[in-house]
Amino acid sequence: MEQRLEKKFVFLPGDKKKIELLKIEGFFKKIFSKRRVNSIYYDTIDLNCLWDNINGFSNRDKYRVRWYNKINNSEVFFERKKKINQVTQKNKISLGYFKDQKDLNRFLKSKNYNKKI
Secondary structure, eight states: OEEEEOOOOOOOTTOHHHHHHHHHTTSOOOOSOSOOEEEEEEOOTTOHHHHHHHTTOSEEEEEEEEEESOGGGSEEEEEEEEEETTEEEEEEEEEEEOSSHHHHHHHHTSHHHHHHO
């Protein structure tokens, strides 16, 4: 399980000096190279995960399937993110590699997917 402290900031168009100060102080770091992030999010029929996020609840869960760059070049993961105040915990389960989007979609509808997660 991955765990990290997440802080969010709101900046207005005139706040460029504040952003530069945060970079200098080490608040922002480039961790990953440039990549495309693909996600499929899950929620309840009443959209509880969405509303918890919009309402800013400090304790909430998020479920998603995620891969990076093109599907045929990346490992696909199921992720559960749990936010407790400012601490975020993430559990990742590898779903494997898929030749294309159709192949992934078939897997996501299968019993094997349910067993894996």
